[in-house]
Amino acid sequence: MKETIKIPLALAIVCLVSALLLSLTYDLTRPIIDDTDQNLLQDQLSGIIKAESYSKLSDENAELFGKLTSASSSPPQPDPAQSASAGVGSLIKEVYLAKSSNSIAGSIFLLSKPGYSGDIKFLVGFQANKITQVSIFTQTETPGLGTRIEEEGFLSQFSNQPFTKKDYDTITGATISSLAVIDTLTETIQFIVADLSTDEKRKLGLSP
Amino acid sequence: MAKAWKIFIDGIWDSNPVLRLILGICPTLAVTNLAFNGFIMGISTLFVLLASEIVTSIIKGFVPKKARIPIFIVVIASFVTIIDLLLHAYLPVTHKLLGVFVPLIVVNCIILGRVETFSSKNPFLLSIVDAIGMGIGFTLALTVLGSIRELLGFGAIFSFQVAGSWFNPLVVMILPAGAFITLGMLMALMNYLDDKLNNKLKSKSKAQTEQKQVTS
Numbered sequence: 001m002k003e004t005i006k007i008p009l010a011l012a013i014v015c016l017v018s019a020l021l022l023s024l025t026y027d028l029t030r031p032i033i034d035d036t037d038q039n040l041l042q043d044q045l046s047g048i049i050k051a052e053s054y055s056k057l058s059d060e061n062a063e064l065f066g067k068l069t070s071a072s073s074s075p076p077q078p079d080p081a082q083s084a085s086a087g088v089g090s091l092i093k094e095v096y097l098a099k100s101s102n103s104i105a106g107s108i109f110l111l112s113k114p115g116y117s118g119d120i121k122f123l124v125g126f127q128a129n130k131i132t133q134v135s136i137f138t139q140t141e142t143p144g145l146g147t148r149i150e151e152e153g154f155l156s157q158f159s160n161q162p163f164t165k166k167d168y169d170t171i172t173g174a175t176i177s178s179l180a181v182i183d184t185l186t187e188t189i190q191f192i193v194a195d196l197s198t199d200e201k202r203k204l205g206l207s208p
Numbered sequence: 209m210a211k212a213w214k215i216f217i218d219g220i221w222d223s224n225p226v227l228r229l230i231l232g233i234c235p236t237l238a239v240t241n242l243a244f245n246g247f248i249m250g251i252s253t254l255f256v257l258l259a260s261e262i263v264t265s266i267i268k269g270f271v272p273k274k275a276r277i278p279i280f281i282v283v284i285a286s287f288v289t290i291i292d293l294l295l296h297a298y299l300p301v302t303h304k305l306l307g308v309f310v311p312l313i314v315v316n317c318i319i320l321g322r323v324e325t326f327s328s329k330n331p332f333l334l335s336i337v338d339a340i341g342m343g344i345g346f347t348l349a350l351t352v353l354g355s356i357r358e359l360l361g362f363g364a365i366f367s368f369q370v371a372g373s374w375f376n377p378l379v380v381m382i383l384p385a386g387a388f389i390t391l392g393m394l395m396a397l398m399n400y401l402d403d404k405l406n407n408k409l410k411s412k413s414k415a416q417t418e419q420k421q422v423t424s
Contacts, residue, residue: 007275014267014279018286025290029297036300140308144241144362144382173379 048125048133049106051098057107057204060097064200068092071191088191091184093121098205106132106205111188115139115180116146122181124158126192129207134158134185139177146177154178163189212337219341225318226349226391227398232318236350237387239309243366246354249309250347252291256313257346258339259287261327265335268328280323288314318346349394356390357381 045054058065071089094110106127112119118140125132136150148154148171157168166186170178192206201207225231232253240246263283264271271279292310295303303310313319322342327335355365361381363371380386 003272003274006272010270010272010275011278014282018282022286022289025293029293032297033293036297040300142241143239143245144358 044123044135044137045096045098045108048108048123048135049098049127051100051105053099054096054108055099057095057097061203064203065095067200068095071195088187091188095204098125098127104203104205109188110137111184113180113184115141116174116176117141120149120177120180122184124185124188126189126204126206129163131158131161131163131185131189133160134181136181141174141177145174148174149177149181158185163193212334215334215337216341219338219343220345220348221402223342224345224349224398225321225342226346226353227395229318229321231321232316232346233391235309235312235316236353237384237391238312240350240354240387240390241357241361241382243351243354243358245309246350247347248306249312250343250350252306252310253313253316253318253346254340254343256284256287256291256316257319257322257343258336259291260284260319260323261335261339262332263287264323265327265330265332271328276324276328277320280320280328284319284323285314318342353387353390353394356394357386361386 042054045051056065057068069089069092070087071092072087091111091113092109093112096108096110098105098108106125108123108125110121110123112121114120120139120141121137122134122139123137124134134155136155139147139149141147141149151171154169154171168182168186170182192201192204196204196206219225221228223229226233226236235249235253236246239249260280260283264280288310292303295306295310322338326338330338359365359370360378363369363375363377378386381390
């Protein structure tokens with residue numbers, strides 16, 4: 001067979017077989033993966049605020065969710081371009097309402113901020129006017145240094161803290177990673193305390 | 209059989225992919241700041257290497273020489289993706305542990321290197337032996353490297369705290385510079401040991417031939 005035919009033919013066959021195997025594996029695993037991810041999320045949410053059910057604020061109250069995610073930083077930045085893009089709203093990726101016996105017990109915010117390498121996504125629970133707990137959702141920080149934000153020693157300092165507390169400890173050797181969590185947390189709390197109405201706070205399970 | 213054994217040992221010592229062939233250095237330096245990470249990366253690479261060498265050894269007759277590199281890479285990348293998907297579905301905890309390491313395996317030069325130099329030119333069974341030998345050699349190098357870096361950088365090994373509070377950790381060991389230094393030292397040590405071993409073998413065979421001359 002001529003080379004000009006053999007080479008593209010061989011490539012085409014290999015790519016075809018590969019695509020077939022990959023799509024088969026994907027179809028087989030996608031439902032299982034989605035299920036597993038859902039379960040992992042549920043487990044993590046119940047670890048932050050124990051409740052009967054969790055629902056997304058984007059489903060329940062799209063208007064409030066829209067207001068949260070489009071918020072700009074308070075205090076306003078001197079550079080307007082920075083204010084628009086660095087808005088606290090861009091840090092809020094999802095809000096879960098923790099419900100027990102049909103009343104809202106609290107809300108769990110999924111916050112995201114660029115860390116040392118890639119985004120750090122973490123969950124924080126708010127109840128009354130306190131932080132219940134913080135747990136890291138996804139991160140791709142430096143193993144052994146930035147990944148220490150997942151340690152009990154770092155995360156436990158947030159548990160059961162009032163909204164008024166502003167000074168938290170960073171991790172030595174992982175300043176950027178730990179500040180990504182701390183700054184995002186304090187900025188979100190500041191926004192909630194200052195910019196939300198009493199009614200909106202109640203809708204999130206917070207005290208006015 | 210003897211040939212198979214030679215190929216196996218070759219992958220662990222004489223042609224150790226990290227310390228002798230100097231292949232796959234990027235993931236080596238990146239994941240060896242903890243002994244456990246190095247170990248897991250080694251094992252994962254072993255599986256991909258095995259699968260890739262098996263497949264390429266089987267299809268070697270049908271692959272035109274001029275199209276072999278893209279074909280090999282498609283094979284390797286497909287295996288890594290399939291393994292990643294299967295891990296995510298059936299071993300989610302392990303998958304989360306490995307995280308970003310698995311996609312890194314695609315760019316590990318060892319896989320393409322062995323496929324190109326060995327499995328595309330050798331029979332099926334020998335390719336399996338080569339993959340296992342190289343995979344174990346890689347895993348050993350990474351685990352040792354990771355253990356040294358974790359010991360000196362954290363005072364622990366496999367997350368088991370060994371050094372007490374008196375220990376002042378060498379932070380450089382956890383960073384890339386420390387990785388390079390440790391790798392270089394390990395290579396030097398290996399060369400030294402290899403030399404000593406060779407001299408011992410040489411003097412042993414020299415004594416044997418002298419003995420034969422005396423007795424003959």
